[in-house]
Amino acid sequence: MTLIKQIFMLIITLFLLAGCNDSKLQKVLQEGFDSSNPTGKTGICFTIGALNYPYTSHEVTGELDENGYNRFIERNDILNKRLAVFSQLGLLSEQSAVDKDGKPTGFYHYDLTELGKKYRYYHNDKQVFCFGRMVVDAITQKSEETSNLGPVLAVTYRYHIEGEIPQWATSPLLNQIIQFSKNNEPIDWSYRFGNQRFDKHQDKLYSQGPIISKIIGN
Known part of the structure; x- marks a missing residue:
């Protein structure tokens, strides 16, 4: 089995809602990112x-x-x-x-x-171009929403990239794909934000998607 197949066969995370504080959410996110990136080189992919x-x-x-x-x-x-x-x-x-x-x-x-x-x-x-390891620094926001399937917990977290960050990954040219920096400045991967959504059923949260490396682009 190839590394990428292992990455994308990660089972959707679930955990008990009762007592689910920020530290537990942070731990779940980090475990997901690390499981999908065992080499520490595929945290961000284009x-x-x-x-x-x-x-x-x-x-x-x-x-x-x-x-x-x-x-x-x-x-x-x-x-x-x-x-x-x-x-x-x-x-x-x-x-x-x-x-x-x-x-x-x-x-x-x-x-x-x-x-x-x-x-x-x-x-x-x-094919994707990848680098680095995502490290979750903090849960910055949580909000409950309602969908056709029931309640949803939307989580915003702050993260940074550790390990090798190649020069191409900091180039403002990447802003032509997605806006990463303003005023044509180099991209700073030390202070980024991400989002994850969880469906709430009874006393449990179920991730709406696998917690994996960030794939940028279709």
């Missing part, structure tokens, strides 16, 4: 898609719905943008694609660099 390299970017066309939307076009546009970002970070190589006459097509050939291979892992059928 999706790069279910691709075989070398890969050539391309255009996707199709009919738009009444709102001018086509999910296949959007997914391809997001992928092409993400590939460009990772090439700028040195994780992928990028070479202009040309047609039979040697003229640029506007698309690019991509391949993993040695740097990219160092931080490449797998999440199911998708």
Whole structure:
């Protein structure tokens, strides 16, 4: 069984509600993150898609719905943008694609660099770039909500990343994927926030999703 398969086979966490204070919540979260990241190198992961390299970017066309939307076009546009970002970070190589006459097509050939291979892992059928270990510092907020399935406990926690934080992981270029820092500043992984939701049934809480490494991107 591969490391990534072990990571994503983590059983959904449950624990008794009675006496569930912040320290217990923090412990449950930390145990989940550590169980999904036994090497301490896959705490934060960025999706790069279910691709075989070398890969050539391309255009996707199709009919738009009444709102001018086509999910296949959007997914391809997001992928092409993400590939460009990772090439700028040195994780992928990028070479202009040309047609039979040697003229640029506007698309690019991509391949993993040695740097990219160092931080490449797998999440199911998708490749991801990962680093570090998540460490939960504190529970900062808890609130009870109501859903169609019953009461829900929403938890906000503060965490930091320990272990190796590669230079590419601090680059503000990653803000093109998700906003991590303001004013084009380097990304600070020493003070971050996350969320986890739990369904409440009788005297127990059930995590709505496995407590695992953060996978950023679709």
